[in-house]
Amino acid sequence: KQEVTQIPAALSVPEGENLVLNCSFTDSAIYNLQWFRQDPGKGLTSLLLIQSSQREQTSGRLNASLDKSSGRSTLYIAASQPGDSATYLCAGYSGYALNFGKGTSLLVTP
Amino acid sequence: EAQVTQNPRYLITVTGKKLTVTCSQNMNHEYMSWYRQDPGLGLRQIYYSMNVEVTDKGDVPEGYKVSRKEKRNFPLILESPSPNQTSLYFCASSGIYEQYFGPGTRLTVT
Numbered sequence: 032k033q034e035v036t037q038i039p040a041a042l043s044v045p046e047g048e049n050l051v052l053n054c055s056f057t058d059s060a061i062y063n064l065q066w067f068r069q070d071p072g073k074g075l076t077s078l079l080l081i082q083s084s085q086r087e088q089t090s091g092r093l094n095a096s097l098d099k100s101s102g103r104s105t106l107y108i109a110a111s112q113p114g115d116s117a118t119y120l121c122a123g124y125s126g127y128a129l130n131f132g133k134g135t136s137l138l139v140t141p
Numbered sequence: 142e143a144q145v146t147q148n149p150r151y152l153i154t155v156t157g158k159k160l161t162v163t164c165s166q167n168m169n170h171e172y173m174s175w176y177r178q179d180p181g182l183g184l185r186q187i188y189y190s191m192n193v194e195v196t197d198k199g200d201v202p203e204g205y206k207v208s209r210k211e212k213r214n215f216p217l218i219l220e221s222p223s224p225n226q227t228s229l230y231f232c233a234s235s236g237i238y239e240q241y242f243g244p245g246t247r248l249t250v251t
Binding site (some may be wrong): 033063065072073074075077080082120121126127129131132133134 | 170174181182183184185186189191193199223229233235237238240241242243244245247
């Protein structure tokens with residue numbers, strides 16, 4: 032079974048900083064990888080999907096990379112804002128099944 | 142608009158009283174699944190369905206049932222809910238590349 036680990040579990044940064052969230056997975060045969068955002072008690076918002084044949088995806092201030100050989104993905108957030116405060120979840124696909132990490136709780140302070 | 146809907150969004154019930162959480166998608170997806178999310182444990186898959194009349198257990202199926210009589214619907218059934226099933230539940234349907242999640246159902250069993 033694909034195991035997905037996210038480090039750090041929690042992160043607090045001042046507004047304006049660039050930051051990197053890390054995700055590692057055990058099975059290099061991972062299909063696709065997806066990053067989600069979740070606000071407290073709310074649903075999952077898909078941020079970026081990196082398909083198996085791709086190495087990175089960008090959306091606005093977000094950039095996600097995928098290195099299957101090393102079993103790692105990173106989510107880069109540029110010029111962080113208080114509105115970015117949320118939990119960020121990484122999930123790897125094994126076929127149709129999604130295996131989630133436990134998330135990184137991000138707090139961006141004004 | 143492509144979407145996954147769940148009902149109810151919030152539910153408080155008592156131990157042993159049967160309940161059903163409905164899930165519907167309008168994207169003609171074949172694959173659908175249910176997850177539960179608990180603090181410290183992350184998101185875990187309960188059941189999934191590859192197509193109509195084809196369902197299988199995920200990682201935490203105990204105490205749950207599902208049915209898939211139509212492609213668009215995938216209800217989650219708790220025949221005798223217990224307090225340890227208090228959780229946040231998500232339904233998802235999957236296209237070729239990614240899964241789409243419903244808004245979540247917060248269930249409390251007293």
